[in-house]
Amino acid sequence: MLSTGAHSDSNIEVHRYYSGAVLIVAFLSLVLQAFLHKYGRWAELLDLPLLVTIYFGVSRRNPVTGMFLGAAIGLLQDAVGHAYPIGMYGIAKTSVGYVASSFGARIDTEHPVSRFGLVFLLFHFHQVLLAITQRVLLNHPAPFFTLQLLLDSLVSAALAVILFALLDRLRRSS
Amino acid sequence: MPDILSRHRPLALLAGLILIQVLLLAFQIKREHDVRLVRYWAVQLLTPGERAGTWSFSKVSGIWSSYVGLRDTRSENQRLKTEVEQLRMRNHELESRAAEGQRLAVLMNFRETHPEAPMMAAQVIGASADPTSHILFINRGERDRIRRNLAVITPDGVVGKIVEVFPSSAQVLLINDKESGVGALFAGTRTHGVVKGSSDSNPHMEYVQNDEKVQPGQAILTSGEDRIFPKDLSIGTVESAAAGNTFQVIRVQPAARLDRLEEVLVLMSQQELAPKKTEEASSALSSPQNRQMGASQSALPSAAAQKTANRKPAATVDASKAKPAASAAGTPQTAPPDNPPATVPNPSAPQR
Numbered sequence: 001m002l003s004t005g006a007h008s009d010s011n012i013e014v015h016r017y018y019s020g021a022v023l024i025v026a027f028l029s030l031v032l033q034a035f036l037h038k039y040g041r042w043a044e045l046l047d048l049p050l051l052v053t054i055y056f057g058v059s060r061r062n063p064v065t066g067m068f069l070g071a072a073i074g075l076l077q078d079a080v081g082h083a084y085p086i087g088m089y090g091i092a093k094t095s096v097g098y099v100a101s102s103f104g105a106r107i108d109t110e111h112p113v114s115r116f117g118l119v120f121l122l123f124h125f126h127q128v129l130l131a132i133t134q135r136v137l138l139n140h141p142a143p144f145f146t147l148q149l150l151l152d153s154l155v156s157a158a159l160a161v162i163l164f165a166l167l168d169r170l171r172r173s174s
Numbered sequence: 175m176p177d178i179l180s181r182h183r184p185l186a187l188l189a190g191l192i193l194i195q196v197l198l199l200a201f202q203i204k205r206e207h208d209v210r211l212v213r214y215w216a217v218q219l220l221t222p223g224e225r226a227g228t229w230s231f232s233k234v235s236g237i238w239s240s241y242v243g244l245r246d247t248r249s250e251n252q253r254l255k256t257e258v259e260q261l262r263m264r265n266h267e268l269e270s271r272a273a274e275g276q277r278l279a280v281l282m283n284f285r286e287t288h289p290e291a292p293m294m295a296a297q298v299i300g301a302s303a304d305p306t307s308h309i310l311f312i313n314r315g316e317r318d319r320i321r322r323n324l325a326v327i328t329p330d331g332v333v334g335k336i337v338e339v340f341p342s343s344a345q346v347l348l349i350n351d352k353e354s355g356v357g358a359l360f361a362g363t364r365t366h367g368v369v370k371g372s373s374d375s376n377p378h379m380e381y382v383q384n385d386e387k388v389q390p391g392q393a394i395l396t397s398g399e400d401r402i403f404p405k406d407l408s409i410g411t412v413e414s415a416a417a418g419n420t421f422q423v424i425r426v427q428p429a430a431r432l433d434r435l436e437e438v439l440v441l442m443s444q445q446e447l448a449p450k451k452t453e454e455a456s457s458a459l460s461s462p463q464n465r466q467m468g469a470s471q472s473a474l475p476s477a478a479a480q481k482t483a484n485r486k487p488a489a490t491v492d493a494s495k496a497k498p499a500a501s502a503a504g505t506p507q508t509a510p511p512d513n514p515p516a517t518v519p520n521p522s523a524p525q526r
Contacts, residue, residue, distance in 0.1 A: 027219075027220075028223070030220055030223075031223035031224050031227055034220060035224050035227040035231070038228075064183070064184050064187055067184070067187060067188050067191060071191050075195070075212075075216075076216050076219070076220070079215075079216030079217070080213070080217055085198075085203060086198060086202060086213070087198045087199040087202070088199070091192050091196065091199075094188065094192060094195065095192065098184065137196070137200070
């Protein structure tokens with residue numbers, strides 16, 4: 001269901017993926033994220049589920065599937081973690097999935113530079129949503145921006161350029 | 175309203191999804207995060223993947239570390255082998271030095287306990303190229319006032335005598351050389367004879383009549399009659415004795431280890447060694463450290479013990495005169511009148 005692409009109204013190409021590729025990649029991103037945390041705090045620099053949400057959002061260019069994929073990934077990320085109540089990452093990633101799909105439907109996101117910039121922006125968008133949710137619903141003074149977050153966003157954006165290039169190989173040739 | 179929703183369906187879905195999650199959050203906050211079932215299923219869903227990832231990672235890292243470890247092991251093994259070789263060589267060198275030090279300590283002890291007898295330590299620097307002759311070269315010569323016919327000994331016993339002197343070296347004729355002869359007597363019976371070299375590696379004691387009782391293990395000392403070796407130095411022990419034509423065939427086990435000499439003492443005179451001092455030296459040599467130097471060094475104390483404290487020097491016999499002298503203890507002369515001389519050098523052998 002999620003692996004089949006939908007045509008958008010624009011002239012920008014909508015990519016299709018092999019059956020189950022989206023689910024498997026989303027699942028692996030969650031597993032890997034949890035797995036990497038065992039091997040040190042450096043893994044906290046990365047948010048692989050976020051990158052996967054962005055990638056499939058901009059590639060599929062369908063806001064509905066993008067937001068559902070983001071919601072699923074976010075809720076699972078909440079569920080396997082214990083720091084926040086379920087829904088924190090869900091809300092953020094639902095929004096990111098929607099926005100990424102909307103961007104993907106309007107601009108070309110195939111170029112590495114545009115991918116870098118998009119991931120950089122969406123990372124901070126994701127962080128702002130998390131901070132707002134925490135502040136409003138949990139009354140936690142979460143920061144909107146820190147130098148550490150800036151570093152994280154740069155690392156994530158750089159990694160995304162590589163990861164997206166690898167994930168491009170899962171595309172079905174039309 | 176429905177028109178607006180259908181026109182902005184994605185946005186409406188987004189709002190709906192977010193609203194649901196906000197409600198979920200609110201529910202959890204109210205119930206203090208109590209959505210255990212959701213977490214349970216999520217963990218159940220992801221745990222197999224994590225387990226597989228951990229297993230794969232441990233396998234890969236295990237293989238990698240084994241490979242790296244193996245590579246390190248090989249280089250480390252090579253390094254350790256080299257180190258072992260170096261240490262083995264070093265150990266050999268140190269053992270050699272320690273043995274040399276022990277030998278020199280024995281010589282020094284011996285020398286210090288006999289201040290009345292001038293002697294000089296020398297190092298064996300070579301041997302004869304002729305396999306049939308038993309000759310050594312020492313690193314003392316004319317410059318060290320070495321001269322011919324000086325006795326060469328070790329704390330264990332008699333070694334030989336100087337036969338040739340060169341500016342910085344000298345030639346020593348060992349007592350087991352065919353051309354060698356040493357005036358000798360049995361420590362117990364004081365029966366005289368001559369210890370001469372033979373065709374085998376051990377010397378023989380000659381001119382001891384068949385009726386003389388000789389037992390293996392009996393100590394043989396210098397008689398002093400050859401005017402080369404001071405009296406009562408240990409020559410060796412009887413290894414075997416058998417009746418011969420007129421005289422017994424007595425095989426002698428030399429007290430000094432003639433086949434592995436490295437340091438020797440050259441007696442600069444025929445001054446007799448004081449028995450008390452000899453005994454002290456022997457005690458010193460019998461210490462655990464020195465005991466390993468030679469099994470036969472105990473011959474010296476036994477010889478010294480048998481010697482009377484104020485014994486007069488035995489009469490020496492001229493090399494040209496034929497009869498062995500009577501023993502100082504009054505033992506009957508066992509050699510017949512036509513005996514060859516019990517002197518050194520052996521007159522029957524060609525002079526060097």
